[in-house]
Amino acid sequence: MTNVTVIGAGKMGGAISALATAGGNTVQVLARDAAKAAAANPSAATGVIGDPITGDIVVLALPYPAIAEVLATYAGQLDGKILVDLSNPVDFSTFDSLVVPVGGSAAQEIAELAPNSRIVKAFNTNLAATLASGSVGAEATTVLIAGDDTDAKDALAAVVTSGNIKAKDAGSLKRAHELEALGFLQLTLAASEKTSWTSGFALAE
Numbered sequence: 001m002t003n004v005t006v007i008g009a010g011k012m013g014g015a016i017s018a019l020a021t022a023g024g025n026t027v028q029v030l031a032r033d034a035a036k037a038a039a040a041n042p043s044a045a046t047g048v049i050g051d052p053i054t055g056d057i058v059v060l061a062l063p064y065p066a067i068a069e070v071l072a073t074y075a076g077q078l079d080g081k082i083l084v085d086l087s088n089p090v091d092f093s094t095f096d097s098l099v100v101p102v103g104g105s106a107a108q109e110i111a112e113l114a115p116n117s118r119i120v121k122a123f124n125t126n127l128a129a130t131l132a133s134g135s136v137g138a139e140a141t142t143v144l145i146a147g148d149d150t151d152a153k154d155a156l157a158a159v160v161t162s163g164n165i166k167a168k169d170a171g172s173l174k175r176a177h178e179l180e181a182l183g184f185l186q187l188t189l190a191a192s193e194k195t196s197w198t199s200g201f202a203l204a205e
Contacts, residue, residue: 001025002159005055007070009033009040011128012086013061017041019131023162028054049073057082057156059123064089064106071113079116082152085176086123088183107146107176120147120156121176124183127190129198134165139202142166146175168203 002025006017009031018041020027027044030051031037037046045054050073058078060067064087071078089106107121122145123131130141143160145167147153157167170179182201189195 001162002057002155003055004028004057004059004159005030005053006041006044006059006061007031007049008059008061009036010061012123012131013059014040015128015131016059016061016086016123017044019163019165020159022164023159025159025162026054053077053081055081057084057159058117059084059086060110061086061123063087067106067110068113071110078114081117082120082149082155083110083114083117084120084122084156085110086121088124088180088187090184090187103177105173105176105180107173107180111173118147118149118152119173120145120149120152121170121173121179122146122156122160124179125186125201127186127197127200130200131165133198134163136200136202139204140166142168142203144168144170144179144203146170146173146179148173166203 004020004025005028006013007030017027017029021043029037029040029044029046030049034048058081085107087106111119130136145153160167190197
């Protein structure tokens, strides 16, 4: 199995860490608040941001504006690790646009901030409830994974499928642009109550 560190103890951090734990992986959860980290996954090792990272896969379960500071905190400590970005860089004041340059993505910006890490985009098109339930309506939950490092994508896919949900290779890291647009649409639909926070997009095969 794999050592996974999840940075962030919100709904997504809790759902992803629980998924990894269910698959028999060794999990660490770090958050600003130690109590929130412990509550997010009682079966995981927990601590605060700034503590040493134990995972080979590091999931940034953080809002986009918080990522740069966390990467700076761990400067040099993420080299060689698989770094998973699930952020959707939405302008939350308007819910009407993304805040990255046209044609760009949060994942590509993270790749520039952490050039020696193996960057993967995943989970941003999933809602926490569908990761926890393992389904979207009648379909199994599918995690779309984009990145330039095939081995990194395969390693994350193995963690995802060990938790009994599906994983699908979505192509190179450039595809993070399209994934973030899809994530943006899903969030705006849920926020405007056109869909629920327990639904989401499904991949039918």
